[in-house]
Amino acid sequence: MKTLLKNLTIIPVTEEGLHFTGDILIEDRLIRRIGDCSNEKADTVRDCTGLIAIPGLVNAHTHLSMTLMRNYKDTCSNLQEWLGEIFPIEDRLGDEEIYWGSMLGLAELIKSGTTSFADMYFHQWMTARACKEAGVRGFLSLTLFGDEEETRKRLSSIRLDDELDGDLLRRDLAVHAIYTCSEDSYRYTADWAREHGAIVNTHLSETKKEMTDCLEQSGMLPAFWLDKTGFLDLPCYVAHGVWLQDEEVKLLASKGVSVVHNPSSNCKLASGIAPVGHFRKLGLNVALGTDGASSNNNLSMIKEMRLAAMLSTVSTMDVGSLRPYQILEMATVNGAKALHAELQIGTLEEGKKADIVLINPAQANMTPLNDIFSALVFSLSENNIDSVYVSGRQLLDKGRLTTIDEAEVCRNVARCWEKIRKGE
Ligand SMILES: [Zn+2]
Structure with a gap:
């Protein structure tokens, strides 16, 4: 199963100040290729124009x-x-x-x-x-x-x-x-x-x-x-x-x-x-x-x-x-x-786990972007998180959780907490 994310602004966090436009190919839970992937074929191809990719x-x-x-x-x-x-x-x-x-x-x-x-x-x-x-x-x-x-x-x-x-x-x-x-x-x-x-x-x-x-x-x-x-x-x-x-x-x-x-x-x-x-x-x-x-x-x-x-x-x-x-x-x-896990995670590099976050900066709080690193530290908000991948599995899609029923979780937490508070 291959997923190709195309036309991203990629911040690999491998070198100060580095960011570039490119694609990311995900295969078997890993980042298989970063850069120009125009010759690659994939089961799922997603146009990510306008989105920023950072390591999870x-x-x-x-x-x-x-x-x-x-x-x-x-x-x-x-x-x-x-x-x-x-x-x-x-x-x-x-x-x-x-x-x-x-x-x-x-x-x-x-x-x-x-x-x-x-x-x-x-x-x-x-x-x-x-x-x-x-x-x-x-x-x-x-x-x-x-x-x-x-x-x-x-x-x-x-x-x-x-x-x-x-x-x-x-x-x-x-x-x-x-x-x-x-x-x-x-x-x-x-x-x-x-x-x-x-x-x-x-x-x-x-x-x-x-x-x-x-x-x-x-x-x-x-x-x-x-x-x-x-x-x-x-x-x-x-x-x-x-x-x-x-x-x-x-x-x-x-x-x-x-x-x-x-x-x-x-x-x-x-x-x-x-x-x-x-x-x-x-x-x-x-x-x-x-x-x-x-x-x-x-x-x-x-x-x-x-x-x-x-x-x-x-x-x-x-x-x-x-x-x-x-x-x-x-x-x-x-x-x-x-965590002694730098060989697996922490940067966007070929061979590492496909733990990737896609950010949508085209919202009021991040406009204009100007310095992209300042924007990520000082202007970024949770509402800008568009997609989240862990080992290539998509856990967030356009801000929507794909693996968790949030309302059900909140209901159960409220019930459990009530029980604990009452000392049952
Ligand atoms: Zn602590």
């Missing part, structure tokens, strides 16, 4: 089913207080809630041009099922908490592997954070991951309190504390990094560990502003994520790109601290690198 956005840190808790407990004054409200709710979530919460999140991801996401949550087998039905690429981490005993128990209950399909899904492992998990828990997880070839992730240096508590209790900064557990010697990515000090950033960069910047969540929970332009200059790979919809309160990488650009400018008082192209890299190729 990569949301490198989220908690997908937290869509259930969107706009809930929004007046907590900081992360610790908010977690105190959220954890008891999470204890009541079961398979059904996770499935519908995941479906809701997937609908939002597709409609905002995201084709891959890294999830850190529970009941991952239900998120996996939802991903396969919706057709979205997931890097799914079971979240581990507590001491070694608790970690051992959670790992032995892992039920995700039966749901993996080899193309869309990968099983990663997450240890929640250094303030909720013991040193032994990190060590045990590192050993387990090494044995099973798993890629690991964790929240790190999200708040000033996390950094100062770690210093007080161990005499070490969080990244150095984590390093002594062996966790950073694995293929690894960490979320937030708001309070990382230069020597920690250099340590992470030297170990090939990426940081996922979550600007909306960091603003909303008053955690601070990660100086990611500075991190980049120190050699760190910085990706972008939304965090959960409960601390954002949406899952749109489009909004995240714009906020990342704005915060970088205002926090450094330097308009050039992160250029629009660099922001687009953070949301695509850097996300792929963070």
Whole structure:
């Protein structure tokens, strides 16, 4: 089965400033050819004149089913207080809630041009099922908490592997954070991951309190504390990094560990502003994520790109601290690198997965286009997302979801949430 997308403006995100007019041939889930495909034959040929093709956005840190808790407990004054409200709710979530919460999140991801996401949550087998039905690429981490005993128990209950399909899904492992998990828990997880070839992730240096508590209790900064557990010697990515000090950033960069910047969540929970332009200059790979919809309160990488650009400018008082192209890299190729998946996704190149987003700029909010990269970071909106392909399968067609019944999902989420709130 071949699909040919013709007459696109293509932004491959392989080289700063590069865009050109051309075609994309999709075959067997892959981008088979990019450029002039006028001699190619295909089962489906689509004239895409006027549309812009970019790589599917990569949301490198989220908690997908937290869509259930969107706009809930929004007046907590900081992360610790908010977690105190959220954890008891999470204890009541079961398979059904996770499935519908995941479906809701997937609908939002597709409609905002995201084709891959890294999830850190529970009941991952239900998120996996939802991903396969919706057709979205997931890097799914079971979240581990507590001491070694608790970690051992959670790992032995892992039920995700039966749901993996080899193309869309990968099983990663997450240890929640250094303030909720013991040193032994990190060590045990590192050993387990090494044995099973798993890629690991964790929240790190999200708040000033996390950094100062770690210093007080161990005499070490969080990244150095984590390093002594062996966790950073694995293929690894960490979320937030708001309070990382230069020597920690250099340590992470030297170990090939990426940081996922979550600007909306960091603003909303008053955690601070990660100086990611500075991190980049120190050699760190910085990706972008939304965090959960409960601390954002949406899952749109489009909004995240714009906020990342704005915060970088205002926090450094330097308009050039992160250029629009660099922001687009953070949301695509850097996300792929963070997830150790850059050979499969993150750019539009021959041989990579056909994860492609088509943008229709011929609307009021993007006219006139002028600088195409500025337009993508500062003017783009969800209503401009025309089509989304993941592994060549079309999940969005002229703004309409093709694999998800959105009204049915919203009804079921409302029903599940009502049950959870009542404590049934
Ligand atoms: Zn998070």
